[in-house]
Amino acid sequence: MGKLAASILAADFANLGAQVALVEPHVDVFHIDVMDGHFVPPITLGGVVVKSIRPHTTRTFHGHLMIENPEAQFDDLAEAGLDVVSFHLEAVTDAGPLIRKARGGGMGVGLTINMETPVEDLFPYLDEIDDVMLMSIRPGWSGQELNPAVFDRVEAVRAELDRRGLEADVEVDGGITLENARRAMDAGASVLVAASAIFWASDPAGAARELAEIAGEGGP
Numbered sequence: 554m555g556k557l558a559a560s561i562l563a564a565d566f567a568n569l570g571a572q573v574a575l576v577e578p579h580v581d582v583f584h585i586d587v588m589d590g591h592f593v594p595p596i597t598l599g600g601v602v603v604k605s606i607r608p609h610t611t612r613t614f615h616g617h618l619m620i621e622n623p624e625a626q627f628d629d630l631a632e633a634g635l636d637v638v639s640f641h642l643e644a645v646t647d648a649g650p651l652i653r654k655a656r657g658g659g660m661g662v663g664l665t666i667n668m669e670t671p672v673e674d675l676f677p678y679l680d681e682i683d684d685v686m687l688m689s690i691r692p693g694w695s696g697q698e699l700n701p702a703v704f705d706r707v708e709a710v711r712a713e714l715d716r717r718g719l720e721a722d723v724e725v726d727g728g729i730t731l732e733n734a735r736r737a738m739d740a741g742a743s744v745l746v747a748a749s750a751i752f753w754a755s756d757p758a759g760a761a762r763e764l765a766e767i768a769g770e771g772g773p
Contacts, residue, residue, distance in 0.1 A: 554768075554769050554770075554771075555738050555742065555743050555744060555745065555767075555768035555769060555770075555771045556581035556582060556722075556743065556744045556745070556768055557579065557580045557581055557582070557744075557745050557747065557761065557764050557765040557768045557769075558580065558581065558582035558583070558584040558615060558724065558744050558745065558746045558747070559576050559580040559582070559583055559584060559747060559748075559751050559752070559761060560583075560584040560585075560586065560695070560726075560746050560747060560748035560751075561573070561583060561584070561585060561586075561598075561606075561748075561752075562584075562586045562597065562598075562695050562748050563695040563748035563749040563751070563752040563753055564752045565752070569602075569605070569606055570605075570606055570609045572752060572757070573606050573609045573610050574609055574610070575757055575758050576751060576752075576757055576758055576761040577609075577610050577612060578758070578762075579758060579761035579762045579764075579765045580612060580761055580765065581612065581613065581744075581765075582612060582613045582614075582615050582744065583606070583610065583612055583613070583614050583615070584615050584617060584726070584746050584748075585598055585602070585603060585614055585615065585616045585617065585635070586598060586616075586617050586619060587599055587616055587617065587618045587619065587620060587626065587630070588619045588620065589619070589620035589621060589622075591620070591621045592619050592620050592621045592641065592643075592644055593619045593692050599626070599629070599630075600626070600629040600630050600632065600633035601633070603616070603630060603633035603634055603635055604633040604634060607633065607634035613636045613637060614634060614635050614636050614637070615635075615636065615637040615638075615639065615663075615684075616630050616635045616637070616638045616639065617639050617665060617686065617726065618638060618639065618640040618641070618644075619641060619692050620640075620644065621644055622644075623638075623640035623641075623644060623645070623651060624640075624650075624651050624654055624655075627651075627654060627655050627658050627660070628658060630660075631658045631659055631660050635660060636660060636661060637660055637661035637662065637663060637683065637684060638655050638660045638661070638662055638663070639662070639663035639664060639665045639684055639686050640655075640664065640665065641664075641665045641666065641667070641692075642664050642665065642666050642670060642674055642675065642678075643666065643667060643670060648664060648678050649678065649681065652664075652678065652681050652682060653681075661683040661684065662681075662682055662683060662684070663682050663683055663684025663685060663686055663721075663722070663724075664678055664682055664684075664685060664686070665685075665686035665687075665688065665726070666686075666687060666688065667688045667691075667692060668688055668689070668690075668691075668700055668702065668703065668706075672687070672706050672709050672710050672713075673709075675710065676713055679713065679714060679717065679719055679721060680717065680719060682721055683721055683722065684721055684722045684723075684724060684744075685710050685714075685721055685722065685723050685724065686724040686726050686746075687703055687706050687707060687710065687723065687724065687725055687726065688703075688726055688727055689703035689725050689726060689727040689728050689729075690726075690727030690728050691727075692727070695748040695749045695753075697727060697728050698728050699725075699727060699728025699729060699730070699733055700727075700728070701733075701736075703725060703737075704736060704737065704740040705740075707723055707725060707737065707740040707741050707742050708740050708741055710723050710741070711723055711740070711741025711742075712741075722743045722744050723741055723742050723743050723744070724742065724743070724744040724745075724746055725737045725742045725744075725745060725746065726746040727746070729745050729746060729747045729750055729764070730747075730750045731750065731760070731763055731764065731767070734747075734764055734767040734768065735767050735770075735771065737771075738767060738768065738770070738771025739771065742771070743771075744768070745764060745767070745768045747760075747761075747764055750764065751764065
């Protein structure tokens with residue numbers, strides 16, 4: 554069965570704890586975007602925010618690091634309560650040492666790639682990671698439309714994982730809606746990351762519930 558990850562990037566930060574509690578019954582993961590203003594233009598979140606919302610939920614916290622020096626944040630984020638950390642393959646020259654450092658700090662670890670990066674660039678690391686996150690938008694902003702070219706990329710990654718007997722999650726991050734969520738699951742995704750589709754909805758809990766139902770019906 555697939556999982557739903559609620560991205561707090563689109564949440565109301567004046568009521569963040571309440572927003573987390575509101576959708577918690579319907580989500581498996583809280584997706585936390587960390588941005589440095591360099592790898593992507595916005596600056597967001599970090600260990601202080603992770604620590605502030607950790608008491609509000611027992612759900613998995615998955616950090617998506619959109620930063621130029623991801624390993625510099627590993628210790629702080631792990632101490633704050635992050636469970637899984639993903640960083641961009643485009644931000645590093647060799648992901649191997651960073652994967653091992655993150656895992657040594659007690660976190661699960663994943664790799665993320667942008668739309669312009671060939672999925673084959675991930676393949677040398679697939680047996681070392683727990684998660685593949687495929688961007689389906691330009692990273693950094695909520696509310697963008699999903700690029701449907703991501704579905705072929707999901708299929709390619711899922712086929713390679715299956716060929717090698719690996720069980721890493723495959724996430725689609727960006728532009729997930731009720732209209733395209735099922736297509737992402739059918740392509741082979743196991744995790745749907747949703748931000749504005751949940752927190753900008755008139756009924757965030759209801760939107761999360763509907764997306765969770767789609768996610769739960771799919772998966773590898």
